[in-house]
Amino acid sequence: MIGHQLALIRRELWEHRAIYVTPAAIAIIVTLGVLAMLMLTSGYAKELDLAIFGAQNIAGESERRVALTMFFVGTSWLFVVALMFLTVFYSLDSLYAERKDKSILFWRSMPATDAETVISKLLTAAIVIPAVTAVGIWITHLVNLIVTSIWVATRGGDAGMLIWGSVSILDNWLAALIIVVASGLWMSPFIAWFLFVSTWAKRMPIMWAFLPPIVLGLLEWIVFRTRYFLTTIGERSDMTPLFHTLSLEQFFEEEQWRHGVENISLLEHMDLVGFVTDPGFWSGLLVCGILTTAAIYVRRFRDDS
């Protein structure tokens, strides 16, 4: 079972190269951006010809921490946005593409059950893609901290103190990992819905993924004059109990207001217990389970026709 899952997930990574090409592309763009920024901002420095991540006066501890924190958060945000698009398009394509290219008959000629296949795609979307994203974030941070350290060191600065000693890098990395993996689990009902649509739709799965919920929401409004359905979906996509029901954006706004950017600690304010004991977390997993079962059932009847 585990051997099959690993083989099936490896197969997903072969087919959907965007899963690792996209984070790699972001990492390259961010690194080039940081290099450009280092070169541009250093020209303006007066006392020390040093600049990191847009902060010219790195002698000031506060500004340095702000610069580093904003770098961590900003780059992570780019990855999270990419993760969202990757997950949606991957989930919608994963069980549709095999019918489109008629390879489904080959896959079904192998001794892997429909349940194993669909679950491998769910695991890829909910756990593997977030994990790859987290690794992308770590590598990007690491590479850019090294590049900046070299830049600072070559100009006579103490990179150990100025960069590596300013913020807790491990805390940020752990927080990034938890955020992306928790997002995958929190969004699992949406992922399972996309998988179901992917195996059910004869064509245009993207339309079938979004149109029915919109129509359902409109019908609710027309008939009952209420908006519970769309509000529930909207709130689920925006908030997680990981930050006490705040979205990541709201959390940052509040923390900046309270403590200043330099003192924002994602890890410190994360409520992991609240997250896993939240009824929304478990009801989401339940919906995910129901929709995944439906996707497995539908795939049993799918062939190349």
Next chain:
Amino acid sequence: MSSLVSARGVSKHFGQVRAVDDVSFDIEKGRILGLIGPNGAGKTTLLKAVLGLTDCDGDLSVLGLNPFRQRKKLMQNICFIADVAVLPRWIKVSQLLDYVEAIHPNFSRSRAEELLQNTNVRAGARVKELSKGMVVQLHLSIIMAIDAKLLVLDEPTLGLDILFRKEFYANLLNDYFDEERTILITTHQVEEIENLLTDIMFINDGKILLDSSMDSLGDQYLELMTSGDQANDASLFGPIATSEMFGKSVMLFDGIPREKLENLGEVRIPAVADLFVAKIKEARQ
């Protein structure tokens, strides 16, 4: 002999359309069965039922298993090639071997690599870079490296030129088939596989028109080439098909003893294609 496939009253309906209509048959171990039928006859639907790719009514047992409910177990002992386009185009040859090796307990990678060495298929190539013939060679190499009891081939040589088709069947017979294995094959190019088959089954409108071993075909069906008064005499036996060729009458008989026909002209066992055409026309009348 033991039945590898046993069907009793198997049907598959799509709305009002009866794709497979109450068919019963057995396939024994160590046989090569040709399933022949016109387009839309129900061949592919029947094969899909045998492979567990679709559910059906009636009793269908393959290797003692319910194919739809026990597909995973079944696929450990069954291989199939649906047509040449079925391999995913994005995958590399080496990845394909990795995947099958990880998933299939009866797959021998070394055997597949050995078979591929005799082809132009490179391990680093993607399927989309290969010609149709090479894709079939690749697929066949994988299939032949799987120790399976039943091989199902649905139009396996569709779109291939004659050289590849000949090579395909030669490889199948020489490197794969033995008395422990069974092959179920459908094709439109029936003339090319006629000599390989041990059994034949005709299907039309979801019903089986003929189910016979090739050896006993001549006991039931005979073709007579005759002319003149002898042709008139022969027609009294009620041929199921008559055609004219080079000024002579060619008649196909069902169930007429050879000794009754031998005095009327040249008697031989009909070609499968001719018998097929005659049976289909007979069914449509």
